[in-house]
Amino acid sequence: MRVMKWLNIIWRFARKGGEMKVWDEGGMNPPGPKPEVKHVTLDKNGKRTVNPVEQYIHERDEQIKENKRDRDLEVSIYRLTEWLVKSNYTKNFTWMGVPILQYPSDLMVMQELIWKIQPDYIIETGIAFGGSTLFYAHMLRMVGKGKVVAIDIDIRPHASGVCKREENIIFISDDSSCPRCHAKVVHEIGYLKHGMVVLDSNHTSSHVLQELRLYAPLVSLGNYVIVMDTAIEFYGHLDKNQNRPWHKGNSPYTAVQEFMKDNDEFIVDKDIEQRALITAAPGGWLRRVK
Numbered sequence: 001m002r003v004m005k006w007l008n009i010i011w012r013f014a015r016k017g018g019e020m021k022v023w024d025e026g027g028m029n030p031p032g033p034k035p036e037v038k039h040v041t042l043d044k045n046g047k048r049t050v051n052p053v054e055q056y057i058h059e060r061d062e063q064i065k066e067n068k069r070d071r072d073l074e075v076s077i078y079r080l081t082e083w084l085v086k087s088n089y090t091k092n093f094t095w096m097g098v099p100i101l102q103y104p105s106d107l108m109v110m111q112e113l114i115w116k117i118q119p120d121y122i123i124e125t126g127i128a129f130g131g132s133t134l135f136y137a138h139m140l141r142m143v144g145k146g147k148v149v150a151i152d153i154d155i156r157p158h159a160s161g162v163c164k165r166e167e168n169i170i171f172i173s174d175d176s177s178c179p180r181c182h183a184k185v186v187h188e189i190g191y192l193k194h195g196m197v198v199l200d201s202n203h204t205s206s207h208v209l210q211e212l213r214l215y216a217p218l219v220s221l222g223n224y225v226i227v228m229d230t231a232i233e234f235y236g237h238l239d240k241n242q243n244r245p246w247h248k249g250n251s252p253y254t255a256v257q258e259f260m261k262d263n264d265e266f267i268v269d270k271d272i273e274q275r276a277l278i279t280a281a282p283g284g285w286l287r288r289v290k
Contacts, residue, residue: 061271064271064274064275067274067277068270068271068274077277077278078234080278081231081235081278082235082238084103084278085231085235085238085239086238086240088240089103090102090103090280094131095131095132095134095135095138096131096134096138098129098130098131098134098162099128099129099131100129100131100132100134100135101128101129101131101132102131102132102135102228102280103276103278103279103280105276105277105278105279106228106276106278106279106280106281107132107135108276109272109275109276109279110135110136110139110198110226111139113196113224113272114136114139114140114143114146115139115142115143117194117196117222117223117224118143118145118146118194119140119146119194119195119196119220119223120145120146120147120189120192120193120194120195121146121147121148121149121189121192121194121195121196122136122140122146122147122148122149122195122196122197122198123148123149123151123185123189123195123196123197123198123215123218124136124148124149124150124151124197124198124200125151125152125176125197125198125199125200125201125211125215126151126152126176126199126200126201126202126228127150127151127152127155127159127163128152128159129156129158129159129162130150130158130159130160130162130163132198132200133148133150133159133163133169134162134163134166134169136148136198137163137166137168137169138166140168141166141168146168147168147169147170148168148169148170149170149172149185149188149189150163150169150170150171150172151171151172151173151174151176151181151185151201152171152172152173152176152201153173153174153175153176153201154173155171155173170188172184172185172188176201176202176211176214177202177207177210177211177214179214181214182214182215185215185218186218189218193220194220194223195218195219195220195223196219196220196223196224196225196226197215197216197218197219197224197225197226198225198226198228199211199212199215199225199226199227199228199252200228200229202246203229203232203244203246203251203252204245204246204250204251205246205249205250205251205252205254205255205258206255207255208227208251208252208255208256209255209258209259212225212227212255212256212259213259216259216265216266216286216288219288220288221288221289221290222287222288222289223287223288224269224272224285224286224287224288225266225286225288226281226284226285226286227252227253227255227256227281227284227286228252228280228281228284229251229252229280229281229284230251230252230253230256230280230281230282230283230284231253231279231280231281231282232246232247232248232251232252232253233248233249233251233252233253233254234248234253234282236248236251252284253282253283253284256268256283256284256286257283260286264290265288265289265290266286266287266288266289267286267287267289268283268284268285268286269285269286269287270285272285272287273285
């Protein structure tokens with residue numbers, strides 16, 4: 001056993017290409033294509049140096065893995081989310097003075113994805129006050145490229161008035177679940193291929209499923225479809241406004257479940273969800289892998 005342990009240590013810290021690779025434990029053979037982290041490197045004198053940001057992210061990701069195994073944390077988050085829904089917590093925030101109606105934790109994860117992926121476009125269905133549209137536009141502007149194609153069947157004047165100040169926002173006033181609207185979106189993105197999608201309009205299962213079928217093909221490899229408000233399936237009964245057609249059994253979550261049947265092009269990214277902890281999109285962070 002000691003021999004195996006030392007062989008594993010040797011493999012984990014083997015030099016390759018001037019870098020010190022740190023690999024997953026679990027045997028003599030080093031893993032194939034993807035090392036776990038690269039935060040330890042060698043300078044020109046052969047001295048080990050540490051990239052503090054990469055080390056921080058590595059340690060964060062290790063904590064997230066640990067959190068996924070923590071049943072007590074899972075229960076606590078569930079109970080906390082119940083109170084957040086009861087208190088209309090998402091109405092507590094604005095972006096640049098505009099109501100945004102999102103969990104701050106979801107927004108932080110979104111800006112990480114936008115910075116990492118740097119999409120050419122973000123397609124957003126359902127804009128409400130326009131706060132999230134404005135947020136995505138500002139994130140893309142900070143990245144240095146990209147536009148938001150914002151769709152709503154009823155774009156309110158206060159939303160369009162705010163967002164029209166941004167040159168990288170394109171409004172489409174139409175039913176996001178119809179092929180006519182899809183054709184308009186395809187026309188707007190043109191030759192651009194590197195995009196992501198956020199679905200946050202009508203939350204009935206049939207509507208969201210149709211949106212997924214229309215817009216998921218416009219998502220590039222490694223990018224995301226984020227289906228917001230899948231949480232309705234678990235917390236919708238606590239919402240103060242019950243006069244809506246969506247509910248448990250008829251929600252974005254059930255649409256995702258149907259969409260993912262026999263679907264090998266997308267996976268549910270649980271690591272992203274676990275990073276947010278408090279999210280309006282449990283089971284709704286879909287990453288394209290094929």
